[in-house]
Amino acid sequence: xxxxxxxxxxxxxxxxxxxxxxxxxxxxxxxxxxxxxxxxxxxxxxxxxxxxxxxxxxxxxxxxxxxxxxxxxxxxxxxxxxxxxxxxxxxxxxxxxxxxxxxxxxxxxxxxxxxxxxxxxxxxxxxxxxxxxxxxxxxxxx
Numbered sequence: 001x002x003x004x005x006x007x008x009x010x011x012x013x014x015x016x017x018x019x020x021x022x023x024x025x026x027x028x029x030x031x032x033x034x035x036x037x038x039x040x041x042x043x044x045x046x047x048x049x050x051x052x053x054x055x056x057x058x059x060x061x062x063x064x065x066x067x068x069x070x071x072x073x074x075x076x077x078x079x080x081x082x083x084x085x086x087x088x089x090x091x092x093x094x095x096x097x098x099x100x101x102x103x104x105x106x107x108x109x110x111x112x113x114x115x116x117x118x119x120x121x122x123x124x125x126x127x128x129x130x131x132x133x134x135x136x137x138x139x140x141x142x
Contacts, residue, residue, distance in 0.1 A: 001025075001026045001027050001028065002027050002028070002082075002083045002084050002140060003027070003028045003030075003081055003082045003083045003084070004022055004027050004028065004029045004030070004082055004083070004084050004085070004086055004140075005030045005078050005079055005081075005082035005084070005085045005086070005098065005102065006018055006019055006022070006029060006030065006031065006032075006085075006086045006088060007085055007086070007087045007088070007091065007094075007095035007096075007098040007099050007102075008087070008088035008089075008091045008095050009090060009091040009092050009095060010033070010041075010043065011090075012088055012089075012090060012091055014088055014112075014114050015033070015088055016033075017133070018086065018088050018112065018133065018136070019031050021133050021136075021137065022086070022137075022140075025137055025140070027140070030078035030081070030082060032075065032078075035071070035074050035078075036074070037070070037074050041071070042067060042068065042070075042071035044062065046067050047062055047065045047067055047068065048062070075098070079098060079101055079102060079105075082102070082107065083107060083108065084102075084107065084108045084109070084110065084140065085098065085099050085102035085103075085107060085108070085109045085110070086109075086110050086112055086136065087099040087109060087110070087111045087112065087126070088112045088114075089111065089112065089113045089114070089115070089117060090115070090117070099111070099126065100125070103125045103126060108127045109125070109126040109127055110126065110127060110128045110129075110130060110136060110139055110140070111123050111126050111128070111129045111130070112130055112131075112133075112136050113129060113130070113131055114131065114132065114133075116131070127139075
């Protein structure tokens with residue numbers, strides 16, 4: 001069984017099903033929505049309700065906030081711990097950065113795309129691209 005980092009978005013409707021299925025298959029899964037240090041994950045609005053409207057200076061300062069530092073450390077520790085990254089689309093910048101970090105570290109990355117989207121050339125950096133959970137589970141053992 002593998003240690004898996006699931007990279008996705010808070011808004012992704014497929015994320016909970018992926019985490020549940022991977023755990024049911026016996027894998028250890030890092031769940032950013034329910035991190036091991038407790039709490040319900042990190043959102044910028046945990047720091048400031050106005051975060052979506054921040055200036056660049058406020059954004060830069062927000063990156064140094066203790067809550068941001070804590071979650072970043074937890075996520076980075078999980079990236080280092082994981083053998084495999086599963087990138088679950090649709091997702092945004094952070095998830096793609098996490099998947100890129102994993103690929104750059106020489107770790108396996110599988111992109112799971114449950115709804116077909118425009119092809120992305122740079123996904124060639126990843127080991128597989130799959131379109132359903134059964135294919136994802138099958139490819140984890142290869």
